[in-house]
Amino acid sequence: MSILTALRNADNALNAAGIAIRTVGHNISNAGNEKYSRQRVLTAALPASTDARFLIGNGVEVTRIERIVSDRIEVSFRDALSQFEYLRSRDLALAGLEGIFDELQGAGIEEALARFFDDVANLQNLPDDATSRRVFVLSAEALAETFRQRDRELRELRQSLDARVEKMALDINRLTSSIAQLNRQIVFAESGVQGQGVANDLRDERDASIRELAELIDIRTVETSSGAININSGRAILVDGIDSYAVEVEVEQEGDVLISSVRFVEDGSPLRPRSGALAGLIEARDDIVAKYREDLSSIADTLIFNVNRVHARGVGMVGLSSTTGSNAVTSVTEALSNAGLHYTPRNGSFDFKVRNEVTGQVKTYNIQVDLDGLDDDDTTLEDLRDAINTAVQADFPSIAASITSRLELRVSSGDTDTTFWFANDTSDVLASLGVNALFTGTGSVDIDVSDAIAADSNLVATGRGGGPKDIANVQALLAVRDQKVMQGGVATIEEFYEGVLGVIGVERAQVRDLISHQEAVKEHLRNERAAFSGVNVDEESIELIKFQRMYQGAARYLGVVDLVLQELLNVL
């Protein structure tokens, strides 16, 4: 053996200890960095060389700096993140909904509905009292406004959820392109061109980006032999080696909201995540918020129709001198059941009553609404107009039914001594056309009190022609409160609304339970990951001492070899 070989041995040992100490230093420095995976120096004895008869070891060399990660934990952690963020998105929407439907604090639809019906009840006490009538109109307006405001809030909630979709699409692009970039760097770094070994810190950075991506959408990863990671979500490929596929947002109008959908730039195919924040967001936007907005609108819808069909059949303190239907038809020559009316009228008839205000006498005309679909003679809006005119004008030439330019029915009296109203409508054609209606509109987005009644509360149809204290129609309005008109006749309007509130509450409570469970799963995996890959400073201290001793030993050995060499040189 050459003594000089011994020097090389010491050199190797010092070198290896140096690398190990630097690695320990690197670990300790990153003890607080969650993205970081601890690294471990792997050493190996150098192959022995033959010296005369013996094989003598050549010391140590660093074979690899290993990154301690568990693929199993990493995959589970990513799935847990996806699921957690998915639930959080849903919870975000439900929390928004709960805020909008916050009935426990009052001042919501529930209270406005109750106030409206309570004021109807109050009208039966004082039907001819100007204040009671005004208060009733105000509470009808407040109810309409509450519906519209809740609807607006739901629309804004849906819109605000949608706005996050675009931001998420940008985040997905940022992350996929950064992962592709890291793939490129890792493949280059590990190809041996720059140096040997594994690009541990780049890989840590890439894992962090992948985790971030998993929070947005559900992903699957495959590592190639070159060290690149391919990523797909469902069947869609997001990252392929050093290439990434960008997504973009396409905005479409859906009713009165803008809906963004995510698709790939390259081929326009849609991205349909099943988990992650984006999936939760899209479901919250399209299923949860949209569904409750529909529920709210169906309440307003039912309320409008059922109140109007009663209101249209009554008369207030004064007869009508003019009324214009709030609902237009699409064609004046189509049968009214097929003329684009939101509320479809049926076969029946109504009474048209005209009062001579001078004598107080009333004359009644029965107007047929033929919608039996037989004989090809079903009533159109033109037929209805003509039927009223034919019946009434012989006796009262000042009364005229006409069709407005917007295709609504209008009836008016050209003389102040003649007023009119409607009664006994079995066809619901008046409510369908919005004639002498209390509410206008067809849902929570546009419900309002008719202009005529807002301007003159004397027109609130409290009676049926009996006199100022006649409350026959008020009683019918009051009965609407207890009519099972929702869900095909199983719930009253208020009961249905309470049901909706209950479902939101239960849904939110369920999601909260799921989130808290999912958070436990996520935190457990996070801890497991931290336990497995994280740095323990005490452990590193021990490692430090170990390599310090190795270094000290090697240095001392070098000194001894040096002394031996000195001795040898002294001989010369």
Next chain:
Amino acid sequence: MATSPLLFRTSTFSQVNLLHANIRSATSEILRRETELSTGFRVRQISDDPVPATRAIDFRRQIARGQQYMESIALARSELEATESALADATRLMTRAREIYLTENDSASSSEDTRAVAANEIAQLIHEAVEVVNRTFRDRYLFAGNDGSRPPALMVGDQVSFVGSLVTTPIQVAPGVSIERDVSAFDAFGVVSSELQGRMDLDPAVSSGTKLADVNGSTGVTPGSIMIDDGLGNNTMIDLTGAESLGDVLAAINAPGTVTATIDPSGTGIELMSGGTMITVTEVNGGTTAQELGILKASTPPLFGDDLDPRVRLTTPLTEVAGGAGIDLSGIVITNGTVSKTISLAGAQTVEDLLNAINGANAHVVASINESGNGIDLKSTLSGTRFTVAENGGTTAADLGWTVGLAELPLDQLNNGFGILALDGVDFQITLKDGGTLDIDVSGATTVQDVLDIINNDSNNGGRLTASVAVSGDRLELVDSSGGTGDLRVSPVDGSFAAQNLGIEKTVPDPGVTLTGDDLQPAGFQVDSLFNSLALLRDALIENNDSKLEHVGAMLERSSERLVLSRGEVGSRMERMNVIETRLQDHEIQMRALVSRDLEVDLADAVIEFEKQRNVLEASLSITARILNLSLLDFL
């Protein structure tokens, strides 16, 4: 934060993480308890506890609704109290009138002079009674029914006319419970006559415009389907669920083209025709539609349906009534006290036109469709006089059922309203031509027919004498068929005026067999009201007429009795309202307790829980501080 023990190694990071989680969990729990303690509510959002929270919302709605009911009750009760006070005033007034009556009806204590003074007082009482009927509460007339905006009672000369409405509407005071808060002026004061009701069934013919709801005496037709076999092998189901009028039914039956449906020529029902030998109509799924349409039968064509008997509507054409024969439109003459109006119906097309013509004639009468919907009622609203309806040269009054034969008249309408003064016991004796005698006592009779029956059914009569209403004129007729040769004679017994008042106190010498009475001068109908009894009392006192005074007694009693009944009714309604109010209050207390249980926090629990969490946080903090301080680095 539940964290499972780590089996192999921990990292510094996972240690820190765990400590973070512990502190986070403890602080969030503390915050929750803090909010509960500071607000007093356990449930602040529905999702905090969905089932009790939604239940509480429902309870709160019920509480608010109960409060609204209680408000309605309070208002209705104050109105009923005002009504009760008005009725009490009316009762006092009637008590005074009866005192006067009793004093003045006693010949020992009265004279023409005292009666003249008393008549003045009664005239004053009439004014007071009008004031009572026109009593207001919160600017509305208590006894004006639906029409609360104008005084319902008007003095018309010496008489009183009622111009208010008799329709009172119940208000809802609890779920499914309605109570009338006002009293109809008819119930309390009898302000309109109930006598002249439409007795004639107007029997409108059916037409294609006839509403299904109006047929079968207004019981209508249940929507459903029927099956028609035309006898040619076509058995067709006809869906009539959407049919509203008879025209819709005909159109639906005619649509398939197998059977032709029309209104039958007599105008009473449906006629079905087909080319087959037999038409058979059956029900579908146990329905009743065919039966209610009167066509549930099998018949060789044509099949005639039963009489559908539709009700009278405002819009029913006058040409359709009386089975399609229509009524005479010559009109009627209404005489009501000093008012006499000739009402022509020329130009009237519908029932409503007829009603408008009569009601608009200022004759103090009200014409309306009767409750059963088959005739027209005519009522007088003018108290203190009598009213009659006569033909205007045609048959209108008869067509409408407003002519009343002498036999039907109450006895007190005879002799210009003086009636019949009968005594207890036998009033008069009829001596027959064969010498037989009938002792007649009419004190139990109320109508002319009653008198005729008493005479004809007398046990001694044996068919020898027939009493009837004369063919012409308002008089009685007695025909002796005994075959005797004596005189036919009616003579009073014990000074009773009954025979004289009935116009038959006379003798028919032999060979005459027919005794024709004098004209009985019927006075027409009167309104049996408080005003009427006072006015009659006043008139009797002014005229110093004993016989009239005698009559008034019973009317005064009836008027007082009405008031007593009305006050009893008001009292019982107030009692019902009190009971309901108590129930609503109890309900509210229960509901409030439930809301509190569902939403509010149990303070003791919350405080204990708060303390527990505070201790947990303290422990976490102290452990964190200690663990983080411990490191091998200290020993390097």
